[in-house]
């Protein structure tokens with residue numbers, strides 16, 4: 001099942017990834033899931049809450065940030081449908097650490113940044129048994 005976002009949102013994720021470099025950036029994606037397709041309508045960029053010396057390979061969104069995001073989503077009649085974060089000088093796929101902290105159903109966009117420049121992004125969903133992520137297509141409109 002693909003995830004759809006417009007080019008403006010894609011550029012915003014890319015810019016956030018470059019600005020945060022060499023740390024990981026992170027954000028929450030609001031949108032709609034209609035079973036056969038899901039679409040991102042808004043981004044809530046977050047401040048990475050992991051320890052300063054861990055931010056080059058970790059990101060943390062606190063439960064309080066999740067609650068606030070949920071509230072904002074409902075106010076816009078949207079849902080939290082996923083998260084994005086960057087991997088400075090690393091691959092556009094979730095790490096083992098990411099898997100331990102991820103939940104099934106949500107889309108996880110991972111952005112590869114090289115030399116402070118956006119390189120590529122890919123979207124992933126955790127399997128229900130939490131053993132692995134499957135890649136999902138990103139449709140840019």
Ligand SMILES: [Zn+2]
Nearest residue numbers: 085094095098
């Ligand atoms: Zn990661």
